[in-house]
Amino acid sequence: MPLSKRILDLLLILIGSVIALPLMALTALLVRLFIGSPVLFSQVRPGYHGEAFTLYKFRTMQIAQGADGQPRPDAERMTALGRLLRALSLDELPELYNVLRGEMSLVGPRPLLMQYLERYTPDQARRHDTLPGITGWAQINGRNNVSWEDKFELDVWYVDHWSLGLDIRILLSTPLKVVRREGINQPGNATAMEFMGSEQADDGPTV
Secondary structure: OOHHHHHHHHHHHHHHHHHHHHHHHHHHHHHHHHOOOOOEEEEEEEOHHHOEEEEEEEOOEOOOEOOOOOEOOHHHHEOHHHHHHHHOOHHHOOHHHHHHOOOOEEEOOOOOOHHHHHHOOOOHHHHHOOOOEEEOOOOOOOHHHOOHHHHHHHHHHHHHHOOHHHHHHHHHHHHHHHHHOOOOOOOOOOOOOOOOOOOOOOOOOOO
16 A cells, blocks of 8 residues: 555544544444444455455444344344434444554445455456555445446546545545435445346456
């Protein structure tokens, strides 16, 4: 990762911690009171070059299982508080810890699921040629309202055209997108639909 990008991340976290830390404390309290423990959701995700790391977020869904022992659908487990946290992107705040650890950046392609690695086309896999981010080019250009293929195309465009100015542009655009609550969920779904692979994928698994 370019040194200038890392310096920008750390500088903005240092400046923003005055607001972020009290906000995180309040959010953690609300999650504990209205959703329960654990307050944090953690999951292994692919980072730079697909290397695994543990991502942290505030929990937005209840832990509920059906008669078969499997988790109930996301739409049934999503809470009112969880929807609000997602709408305001407050559930993402613990990822600042991942940024401090150098596992993520403030700006970059969103870290998705490990099982997606073998479903990407070689070109789509290039989204991992940079650190994943809390916000990114795809997030300010449709978020979850665009197809997976379009989203990955935006991610790869970011990788190919990265500059410090582009990161600043994305960071400045993100609050407006959050306030407008644009593209939070795919239409008709509480969370994004699973990516099962692209029809044009014909080169076998890629990592």
